[in-house]
Amino acid sequence: xxxxxxxxxxxxxxxxxxxxxxxxxxxxxxxxxxxxxxxxxxxxxxxxxxxxxxxxxxxxxxxxxxxxxxxxxxxxxxxxxxxxxxxxxxxxxxxxxxxxxxxxxxxxxxxxxxxxxxxxxxxxxxxxxxxxxxxxxxxxxxxxxxxxxxxxxxxxxxxxxxxxxxxxxxxxxxxxxxxxxxxxxxxxxxxxxxxxxxxxxxxxxxxxxxxxxxxxxxxxxxxxxxxxxxxxxxxxxxxxxxxxxxxxxxxxxxxxxxxxxxxxxxxxxxxxxxxxxxxxxxxxxxxxxxxxxxxxxxxxxxxxxxxxxxxxxxxxxxxxxxxxxxxxxxxxxxxxxxxxxxxxxxxxxxxxxxxxxxxxxxxxxxxxxxxxxxxxxxxxxxxxxxxxxxxxxxxxxxxxxxxxxxx
Numbered sequence: 001x002x003x004x005x006x007x008x009x010x011x012x013x014x015x016x017x018x019x020x021x022x023x024x025x026x027x028x029x030x031x032x033x034x035x036x037x038x039x040x041x042x043x044x045x046x047x048x049x050x051x052x053x054x055x056x057x058x059x060x061x062x063x064x065x066x067x068x069x070x071x072x073x074x075x076x077x078x079x080x081x082x083x084x085x086x087x088x089x090x091x092x093x094x095x096x097x098x099x100x101x102x103x104x105x106x107x108x109x110x111x112x113x114x115x116x117x118x119x120x121x122x123x124x125x126x127x128x129x130x131x132x133x134x135x136x137x138x139x140x141x142x143x144x145x146x147x148x149x150x151x152x153x154x155x156x157x158x159x160x161x162x163x164x165x166x167x168x169x170x171x172x173x174x175x176x177x178x179x180x181x182x183x184x185x186x187x188x189x190x191x192x193x194x195x196x197x198x199x200x201x202x203x204x205x206x207x208x209x210x211x212x213x214x215x216x217x218x219x220x221x222x223x224x225x226x227x228x229x230x231x232x233x234x235x236x237x238x239x240x241x242x243x244x245x246x247x248x249x250x251x252x253x254x255x256x257x258x259x260x261x262x263x264x265x266x267x268x269x270x271x272x273x274x275x276x277x278x279x280x281x282x283x284x285x286x287x288x289x290x291x292x293x294x295x296x297x298x299x300x301x302x303x304x305x306x307x308x309x310x311x312x313x314x315x316x317x318x319x320x321x322x323x324x325x326x327x328x329x330x331x332x333x334x335x336x337x338x339x340x341x342x343x344x345x346x347x348x349x350x351x352x353x354x355x356x357x358x359x360x361x362x363x364x365x366x367x368x369x370x371x372x373x374x375x376x377x378x379x380x381x382x383x384x385x386x387x388x389x390x391x392x393x394x395x396x397x398x399x400x401x402x403x404x405x406x407x
Contacts, residue, residue, distance in 0.1 A: 002030055002053065002102060010051055012077050012122045020116045028102040033095040039103075040079070040093040046086040048103040049123075050079040055099020061091030070133075074099070081127040082109045082120055150360070153329040157296055165289035168282040175282060178275035185268035195261060202257050203273055206247040207280050213248055221245040228255050232266050240274035247277040299325045305352040313347040314355055316380055316387055323359040324378070330364065334373040341380050346387045362391045369395030 004021040007013045013021060033039050033055070040048065042061055057072040070091075072078055078093070080086055104112070113120045191199075213221060222245040229237035244254070254273075258266050302322045305312075324337060331337060348355075366376055370393050379390040 002028075002100075006053065007051070007102070010053070010075050010077065012119060012126070013051075016116065016119060020119070023115055024104065024112075024119075025102075027108055028104045031101040031103060033099050033101060035095055035097045038092055038094045039101055040089050042089055042092045044089045046080045046084070046089055047106050048079050049077065049081065049106065050093070051102040051104070052076045052078065053100040053102060056096040057099065058094050058096055059091045060094065077123065077126060079103070080106050081123045081130075082113055083124065084127060150326060153327065154296065154300065156329050158293060161289035161292040161296075165286050165293075168285040168289070171282055172279070175275050175278050178271060179279065182268045182272035182275060186265060186272060189265035189268060190262055191265055195265075198257065198260065199269060199272075202253070203276050206244075206249050206273075207276060209248045212246045212281075218245050221248070221251070224251040225249060225254065227251075229270060231255075232258055232270075234267060234270060240270055243274050243277035243281055246281050249273070249277065296325075303353070303356050305356075308352070310351055310353070311349065312352060314350050314352045316346040316348055316389060317341045319352065319355055320359055320378055320380070320389070323356050323363065326356075327360065327363055327367075330367050330372075331376065335367060335370065336375050338375055338377045340378070342382060344382075346380055346382060348387050359389075359391070366391060366393035366395065369393055371395075 002025060004018060004025065007021055007025060008016075013024070028051070031039060039050070039057075052072055052074050054074050056074070057076075059070040059072060059078070061068055068091075072093070079089075186196075186199075212218060222241045225241040225244050226237045228251045229240060234240070258269065261269055299322055302318075303326050324331065363376065370376075375394045377390070377392040377394075379388075379392075381388050
């Protein structure tokens, strides 16, 4: 049998007068529970407030598809509080150890509010704490969901350049073997010093070319180079022409060079030139891919403000651009981004990572509204002492009757 001294060990009841303690005990029911047994099930009518006297307990339920576990210990007051609008328990309460519980009926809450105003105030505070904790859990879940989506998109963005770099790296060894073999064959050929120098100069010139021609010109160039090599009796000319074309080797210049060489050296010279061109293409692919990976990592660090102060002067345009880069996998398949940025820097003292989360939510909402196809408009400007950011889209908008939110 619970007495007043035992109940006063619970913080919410510690300072209450004897008559209030006695009234509460006279209307409460004591429960003894064994470890593993539930004292309330999810879906049960919300008819009880629980005072946990002895033991360890746990509340467990599903929120948005995720399992949430909340520990509870002796000294806690839980269950339904005064002024709560809960109709059914949304979680299950279970004893982790043998324990004792007092349960107080919700039907007597109106009388409890009158007879025990100090306890009522305490319980309202506990209910506010519960609401804040529920909000925190929901916000954390939303952040995790958002983080999961971003991580999936980032993994996709990183996979493409990583795979390209890996493919290029795997071909390097074979290409180097071709260069060594061709160089050895040229060394055995009866080339004059002048011919060797001209061959080296020709090779050095096309290796300095930065950009490949456009796809149409590249195709034509491959055909021209292949035809020119075939004229020298090289049946595998089609194997050499792609790399030479990417380095913009001119067919006529190549023909003039090869015509100066002894016929026994032509094949080795072409193999050497093609392998050098292939090596240049592969090295550029590796550099481009690894640079892309570095840029993505830098963007992620900027997006999350890793290793930076949480509050700082945030450049709004840079913040928006970082977010757009992070969401590139969502925007690159049919969405055109129209930017209208005020040219002067717009700095806002704010939480940078949380501001990026705001842009992320707005942009993803716009993408969803446009079903992945359309125009995303991003605008910034200054209005007196305020910075204004507008994010719009040309989607269908909110249907009539859905423009107001109801709680």
